[in-house]
Amino acid sequence: MNVISVENLSFKYRRASDYALKNVTFNVERGEFLGIIGPSGSGKSTLCLALNGIIPNSIKGEFTGRVVVRDSEGREFDTRKTPVSQLSPLVGLVLQNPDSQLFNMTVEEEVAFGLENLALDPNEIGRRVRWALEISGLWGLENEFPPNLSGGEKQRLAIAAVFAMRPQVLVLDEPTSQLDPLGREEVLGLLSLLRREYGITIVLVEHHTDYILRHADRVLVMDAGRVIFEGTPAEVAEETELLKSLGVKIPASLEISYELRKRGKLKKLLITPEELLSELRSSGG
Numbered sequence: 001m002n003v004i005s006v007e008n009l010s011f012k013y014r015r016a017s018d019y020a021l022k023n024v025t026f027n028v029e030r031g032e033f034l035g036i037i038g039p040s041g042s043g044k045s046t047l048c049l050a051l052n053g054i055i056p057n058s059i060k061g062e063f064t065g066r067v068v069v070r071d072s073e074g075r076e077f078d079t080r081k082t083p084v085s086q087l088s089p090l091v092g093l094v095l096q097n098p099d100s101q102l103f104n105m106t107v108e109e110e111v112a113f114g115l116e117n118l119a120l121d122p123n124e125i126g127r128r129v130r131w132a133l134e135i136s137g138l139w140g141l142e143n144e145f146p147p148n149l150s151g152g153e154k155q156r157l158a159i160a161a162v163f164a165m166r167p168q169v170l171v172l173d174e175p176t177s178q179l180d181p182l183g184r185e186e187v188l189g190l191l192s193l194l195r196r197e198y199g200i201t202i203v204l205v206e207h208h209t210d211y212i213l214r215h216a217d218r219v220l221v222m223d224a225g226r227v228i229f230e231g232t233p234a235e236v237a238e239e240t241e242l243l244k245s246l247g248v249k250i251p252a253s254l255e256i257s258y259e260l261r262k263r264g265k266l267k268k269l270l271i272t273p274e275e276l277l278s279e280l281r282s283s284g285g
């Protein structure tokens, strides 16, 4: 079943000369991990904002087509007719910059904040706060002042605060782009854990395509406001030349294996350096 349906969605920001999204259609299936890649300005962030109704409810512009979100009972919510406060517990959004998302005095309050808005009872809030902080590896830091955390911790806190609401979908817009390699590992590790342990539906926009090509079920490639390709990671890897022409950063192992295969020196495309090395060894290269 689809958790989100995007149907012929076009959006133009106020005062912008061109549409940021042009006739975009796709579904997010319950339980899947959907990756979104594409060059800067292709509309990835705009699309994320449209998935939880910030566009068109808070950020206005010319909006045509529709986005429908379904809850666990199959009830449908058209984002144009549903307030963001009702959509955001269903479609949790995590942004690029962790500092822009944290505004409470302690780590614990940060997670409790969204839950209080759901009008849960205080015991349930306490249980969920602890649960979300344990999952994200932040239990023990619950009394810290969020600005004092490391980048990776802040972003894991932002994810915990969203995940604690038990959304149908977690949408993450380049959540690691402002982090150092360690913070990046921590955040991607947490996403892998949420997939493995809870089977949560994830929509992830990432500049570093290696994680998406290794872990996503399906990938959308965007360019100039359109979805120009949709497929499995293996199918997207076959589009190496397209990705390069768009300026999308691809893993070096993919680029090397693509070239070697073209020259008949390798049989398949490989995403990780480990896979590439082991294939080269076994093929006597």
Ligand SMILES: Nc1ncnc2c1ncn2[C@@H]1O[C@H](COP(=O)(O)OP(=O)(O)OP(=O)(O)O)[C@@H](O)[C@H]1O
Pocket: 013, 014, 015, 016, 019, 020, 038, 039, 040, 041, 042, 043, 044, 045, 046, 047
């Ligand atoms: N608030 C805004 N007002 C007007 N135009 C905007 C606004 N935000 C984005 N745009 C424009 O909409 C288009 C899509 O931008 P968007 O931020 O969605 O792209 P993106 O794929 O997320 O890019 P990046 O990889 O750099 O984050 C761009 O042309 C951008 O300039």
Ligand SMILES: [Mg+2]
Pocket: 044, 045, 046, 173
């Ligand atoms: Mg963006």
